[in-house]
Amino acid sequence: MLIKEPLKIKNTLFNNRIVMPPMASEKTENGRITEGHHHYYDKRCGSGHIGLVVTEHMYIMPQGQATPGQIYIGDDACIEGLRSLTDVIHRGGTKCIAQINHAGYKSPAALTGMEPVGPSAVEARLKNGDIVLPHELSADEIKEITAAFAAAAKRAKAAGYDGVEIHGAHGYLLCQFYSPLSNKRCDAYGGSLENRIRFHLEVIAAVREAVGEDFIVAIRMGGCDYTEGGSTIADCVEACRLFEQAGIDLLDLSGGHCSYQPVGKAAPYFEDMSSAVKAAVSVPVLLTGGIVDAETAERLLRENACDLVGIGRALLKDPHWPETHIYK
Numbered sequence: 001m002l003i004k005e006p007l008k009i010k011n012t013l014f015n016n017r018i019v020m021p022p023m024a025s026e027k028t029e030n031g032r033i034t035e036g037h038h039h040y041y042d043k044r045c046g047s048g049h050i051g052l053v054v055t056e057h058m059y060i061m062p063q064g065q066a067t068p069g070q071i072y073i074g075d076d077a078c079i080e081g082l083r084s085l086t087d088v089i090h091r092g093g094t095k096c097i098a099q100i101n102h103a104g105y106k107s108p109a110a111l112t113g114m115e116p117v118g119p120s121a122v123e124a125r126l127k128n129g130d131i132v133l134p135h136e137l138s139a140d141e142i143k144e145i146t147a148a149f150a151a152a153a154k155r156a157k158a159a160g161y162d163g164v165e166i167h168g169a170h171g172y173l174l175c176q177f178y179s180p181l182s183n184k185r186c187d188a189y190g191g192s193l194e195n196r197i198r199f200h201l202e203v204i205a206a207v208r209e210a211v212g213e214d215f216i217v218a219i220r221m222g223g224c225d226y227t228e229g230g231s232t233i234a235d236c237v238e239a240c241r242l243f244e245q246a247g248i249d250l251l252d253l254s255g256g257h258c259s260y261q262p263v264g265k266a267a268p269y270f271e272d273m274s275s276a277v278k279a280a281v282s283v284p285v286l287l288t289g290g291i292v293d294a295e296t297a298e299r300l301l302r303e304n305a306c307d308l309v310g311i312g313r314a315l316l317k318d319p320h321w322p323e324t325h326i327y328k
């Protein structure tokens, strides 16, 4: 089976093509790792039958926090807890990548005590129906956030992770810059696709500088909004080509403002986007979205839609999904 084949990125060998994608577990105490996290990840990775886990999104600075139970990676005190988590995940041979995030205007003021920020001061409707009017980030503020991404990546490396994933999907800050629905800027960070991914490219460069050449740097790209006037698959293909040129090692594809499950699309979601990106780049592509069985995973690998397959909610439901579906 193709799904059982190992894959090497840089010096890191994944045992197979099965990926547990980032799924916020809300198990922290004051932003720190708890026994609950150890148990949650060990239950799924203990057997070593998952090649890679991308751990749930962590906030890089207080301004960018998304939810109360989210993991914090914005200070050095987080390293000890994260080290205990990477030790648990590595025990069975599974590799791990840390997803780092700034939620932009999706950081609730009631949680952070700060004004939500975004690319443009235009009203946005949140999932709960609330309307938010973000503060438009200045070029200096963008630089501060870029530095916070780099510092977070350095901490992930110090904690024993095999790589870091920059969160650019699901309507969070980088996705807000990428999508013409939320980015109305007239400066170097708005307008053309090159301008709308300038922030991403600056973050990639700063993160690479912080972690060195051997460490995996991935990006989760909210490649398409699947909405009139939003980002398109063609935008995503071009952005991914530029990310590859900028030194990205792994492209993890998901949705933009439509989040991880576009309305009205049949599973597997994002196969159209993933196939188009895979044909345009040579770095590995990870596809996640409604995949629940071995046959679909095999077909996607065989048809060159992706190199790695993310199994999300199916793994939440059945922590032993690799054993029940692949290693029977």
Ligand SMILES: Cc1cc2nc3c(=O)[nH]c(=O)nc-3n(C[C@H](O)[C@H](O)[C@H](O)COP(=O)(O)O)c2cc1C
Binding pocket: 021, 022, 023, 024, 025, 056, 057, 099, 167, 169, 170, 220, 254, 260, 261, 288, 289, 290, 291, 310, 311, 312, 313, 314
């Ligand atoms: C409870 C839950 C939490 C999630 N948290 C994150 C997250 O922290 N970061 C992220 O990029 N995606 C997150 N996602 C999206 C998943 O990574 C994945 O893309 C999504 O579940 C679709 O894949 P699936 O159909 O295999 O579940 C989350 C999804 C769920 C269900």
